[in-house]
Amino acid sequence: MTATALPGHPHIAYRDGELCMEGVRLSALAKTHGTPLFVYSKASMLAALAAYQRGLAGRKVQICYAMKANSNLAILQIFAQAGCGFDIVSGGELARVLAAGGDPRKVIFSGVGKTRSEMQQALKLGIACFNVESQAELEVLNEVALALNTQAPVSLRVNPNVDPQTHPYISTGLKGNKFGVAHEHALETFQRAAALPGLRVVGIDCHIGSQITQESPYLDAMDRVLDLVAQVEAAGIAISHIDFGGGLGINYKGETPPPADHLWFALLSKLDARGFGERQLMIEPGRSLVGNAGVCLTEVLYLKPGEQKNFCIIDAAMNDLPRPAMYQAFHDIAPLKPRSGQSTLMDVVGPVCESGDWIGRDRDLHVQAGDTLAVLSAGAYCMSMASNYNTRGRAAEVLVDGEKSHLIRERESAADTFQGEHLLG
Numbered sequence: 362m363t364a365t366a367l368p369g370h371p372h373i374a375y376r377d378g379e380l381c382m383e384g385v386r387l388s389a390l391a392k393t394h395g396t397p398l399f400v401y402s403k404a405s406m407l408a409a410l411a412a413y414q415r416g417l418a419g420r421k422v423q424i425c426y427a428m429k430a431n432s433n434l435a436i437l438q439i440f441a442q443a444g445c446g447f448d449i450v451s452g453g454e455l456a457r458v459l460a461a462g463g464d465p466r467k468v469i470f471s472g473v474g475k476t477r478s479e480m481q482q483a484l485k486l487g488i489a490c491f492n493v494e495s496q497a498e499l500e501v502l503n504e505v506a507l508a509l510n511t512q513a514p515v516s517l518r519v520n521p522n523v524d525p526q527t528h529p530y531i532s533t534g535l536k537g538n539k540f541g542v543a544h545e546h547a548l549e550t551f552q553r554a555a556a557l558p559g560l561r562v563v564g565i566d567c568h569i570g571s572q573i574t575q576e577s578p579y580l581d582a583m584d585r586v587l588d589l590v591a592q593v594e595a596a597g598i599a600i601s602h603i604d605f606g607g608g609l610g611i612n613y614k615g616e617t618p619p620p621a622d623h624l625w626f627a628l629l630s631k632l633d634a635r636g637f638g639e640r641q642l643m644i645e646p647g648r649s650l651v652g653n654a655g656v657c658l659t660e661v662l663y664l665k666p667g668e669q670k671n672f673c674i675i676d677a678a679m680n681d682l683p684r685p686a687m688y689q690a691f692h693d694i695a696p697l698k699p700r701s702g703q704s705t706l707m708d709v710v711g712p713v714c715e716s717g718d719w720i721g722r723d724r725d726l727h728v729q730a731g732d733t734l735a736v737l738s739a740g741a742y743c744m745s746m747a748s749n750y751n752t753r754g755r756a757a758e759v760l761v762d763g764e765k766s767h768l769i770r771e772r773e774s775a776a777d778t779f780q781g782e783h784l785l786g
């Protein structure tokens with residue numbers, strides 16, 4: 362038996378000419394469950410988490426998985442059982458944490474637009490911290506907490522104004538972004554928070570963007586945040602935890618982001634050098650824990666040769682894999698059973714009625730109708746962003762664990778997609 366792991370995907374390999382995840386042949390899963398089908402490797406997720414745990418070993422740290430990357434209950438369960446808390450951005454995500462058996466006391470609530478009812482729900486459940494993004498939000502949270510006769514634990518999300526050198530739609534720590542409190546206004550905002558009786562200042566946080574592939578933006582952001590911690594504490598407001606957000610990138614197309622343990626080795630040296638090494642830390646990784654643990658299996662429906670372009674029409678589309686349409690993102694595409702012979706340059710597109718519905722452009726493939734392909738790096742921001750556009754039911758999801766596989770989400774039927782709609786009287 363010959364096995365060749367895909368570069369950057371240690372749990373995905375060709376074995377005897379067939380693409381496998383851990384000990385499972387992906388073609389068998391496509392046959393049993395149909396396509397499009399998301400498949401995730403448990404070992405891959407735990408290995409990604411272990412890299413953070415190694416890098417942060419011996420420190421006071423809470424890893425809060427940013428669940429918007431992939432919020433399937435079974436995946437949340439895996440991270441909860443591994444000791445993670447969760448970074449949430451809505452009341453719906455909080456409900457998922459509870460449904461998955463997660464501990465609300467390890468939840469931090471991020472996002473610029475929390476509603477009063479979401480605040481109430483989170484306060485009643487006793488979450489660890491609200492990551493507040495504006496002065497206006499502070500005032501509302503104070504009111505909501507006082508009405509419940511309690512105090513809300515708050516961290517202020519500061520905007521360190523560093524360029525993460527990533528796609529503009531996923532950079533969040535620059536002045537022109539909607540996120541966080543500007544560096545210059547951070548001190549006065551902390552002072553306001555400390556003065557409000559319904560709030561208890563517990564932390565400071567930042568999150569500068571996503572798919573970051575270099576160390577330097579993190580080091581710069583850390584410096585800026587530590588400057589603020591010193592300033593705020595000098596003004597008499599204690600900060601009990603520092604949260605450095607998420608954002609570490611993954612390999613989609615040969616990118617070489619620092620491994621999490623290397624990144625944290627560098628960051629912790631700075632933290633130690635500046636005398637903050639003993640602090641309680643939090644981090645909020647999303648993509649880097651799940652992105653390369655997942656693939657989306659899809660069947661080739663038709664080949665459509667053309668004068669200018671050849672099209673490979675597949676049964677997955679932008680409603681399943683929104684990243685190419687949304688960010689011009691690249692996902693590698695691999696056949697489950699590669700054919701020998703001449704390959705052709707083609708655009709891989711879905712059935713949705715939009716020209717933006719492409720999954721891969723100018724790909725060199727040798728495929729026939731009926732073949733199954735794997736769209737790689739599909740564990741993060743794919744299923745969690747999936748929609749029912751064109752009344753397409755969302756795909757099923759399977760988790761692979763060694764030789765075993767578990768259906769962790771049923772395929773949506775057409776009836777599921779219009780359940781809850783009403784005809785007129």
Ligand SMILES: *Cc1c(COP(=O)(O)O)cnc(C)c1O
Pocket residue numbers: 427429430448471472568570571572606607608609645646647648649
């Ligand atoms: C999305 C998000 C994260 C996770 O980002 P990744 O790039 O997936 O690691 C962390 N923190 C906040 C506040 C976020 O919005």
